[in-house]
Amino acid sequence: MTATTINDAEVAKFTAMAEEWWNPNGKFKPIHKFNPVRLAYIREHALAHFGRDGSLLRPLEGLTILDVGCGGGLLCEPLSRLGATVTGIDAAERNIAIARLHAEQSGVAVDYHATTSEALAAEGKTFDIVLNMEVVEHVDNVPLYMKSCADLVKPGGLMLTATLNRTARAYALAIVGAEYVLGWLPRGTHDWKKFLTPDEIKTLLKRNGLKVTGETGVVYHPLADEWRKSRDMGVNYMVMAERPAA
Numbered sequence: 001m002t003a004t005t006i007n008d009a010e011v012a013k014f015t016a017m018a019e020e021w022w023n024p025n026g027k028f029k030p031i032h033k034f035n036p037v038r039l040a041y042i043r044e045h046a047l048a049h050f051g052r053d054g055s056l057l058r059p060l061e062g063l064t065i066l067d068v069g070c071g072g073g074l075l076c077e078p079l080s081r082l083g084a085t086v087t088g089i090d091a092a093e094r095n096i097a098i099a100r101l102h103a104e105q106s107g108v109a110v111d112y113h114a115t116t117s118e119a120l121a122a123e124g125k126t127f128d129i130v131l132n133m134e135v136v137e138h139v140d141n142v143p144l145y146m147k148s149c150a151d152l153v154k155p156g157g158l159m160l161t162a163t164l165n166r167t168a169r170a171y172a173l174a175i176v177g178a179e180y181v182l183g184w185l186p187r188g189t190h191d192w193k194k195f196l197t198p199d200e201i202k203t204l205l206k207r208n209g210l211k212v213t214g215e216t217g218v219v220y221h222p223l224a225d226e227w228r229k230s231r232d233m234g235v236n237y238m239v240m241a242e243r244p245a246a
């Protein structure tokens with residue numbers, strides 16, 4: 001049997017929620033709220049890394065982006081609007097169907113496929129930027145997942161990872177708080193044991209030939225009802241890495 005990163009129960013869970021992706025007040029409300037800060041992070045680092053002029057209408061023109069575990073395409077669409085050539089993949093076929101329909105209705109070009117990072121890496125595909133946003137805590141075989149995501153990064157390219165830290169605070173906020181007290185997320189969305197610390201993520205990136213070049217925490221500000229970057233990586237965080245040019 002070939003090794004897979006697919007956890008059937010996780011993929012079934014996301015399949016069951018697929019109709020909700022583009023509802024800003026639905027089950028993915030936290031991701032909608034979270035989207036501006038991570039889009040800004042991706043945009044800022046893509047511009048800096050590839051020497052692009054942010055004042056242009058489509059500053060990412062000519063760059064290829066792969067969004068692994070793209071869900072309904074909440075990142076794919078705005079990145080395509082910024083000019084990038086975007087491919088979105090997800091293990092849940094239903095997500096891909098919803099993402100395709102929405103992109104079509106919005107008049108945005110995104111190349112969507114129901115597949116996995118390991119399948120795409122086996123084909124030898126590579127991209128300027130690989131996004132790994134809120135997925136690693138939902139997969140099986142994390143080493144294979146991180147290796148295949150890293151293999152998909154071109155020499156000189158970037159990989160951005162966002163996930164949840166395995167701390168007591170993340171348990172209190174992301175699981176007890178978000179799922180049970182506030183009801184922001186359906187109960188059972190996250191399994192604390194599957195969370196990875198920034199050091200574990202960085203070790204996996206380095207092991208697969210990437211150089212870690214940045215990291216930030218992301219924290220919710222209740223009064224502003226807004227997520228912002230922070231030095232505090234204790235709950236939500238993002239890590240940036242690059243594959244040295246060949």
Ligand SMILES: C[S@@+](CC[C@H](N)C(=O)[O-])C[C@H]1O[C@@H](n2cnc3c(N)ncnc32)[C@H](O)[C@@H]1O
Pocket residue numbers: 005006007010011014015031068069070071072073074075089090091092095115116117132133134135138139140
């Ligand atoms: C929390 S959602 C994040 C969606 C998207 N990246 C975002 O942040 O808007 C996790 C996504 O990963 C997908 N997924 C789970 N396991 C996967 C795997 N092994 N390979 C690819 N996608 C997977 C799920 O179907 C789901 O759409």
Ligand SMILES: [Mg+2]
Pocket residue numbers: 134135137138190
């Ligand atoms: Mg998650």
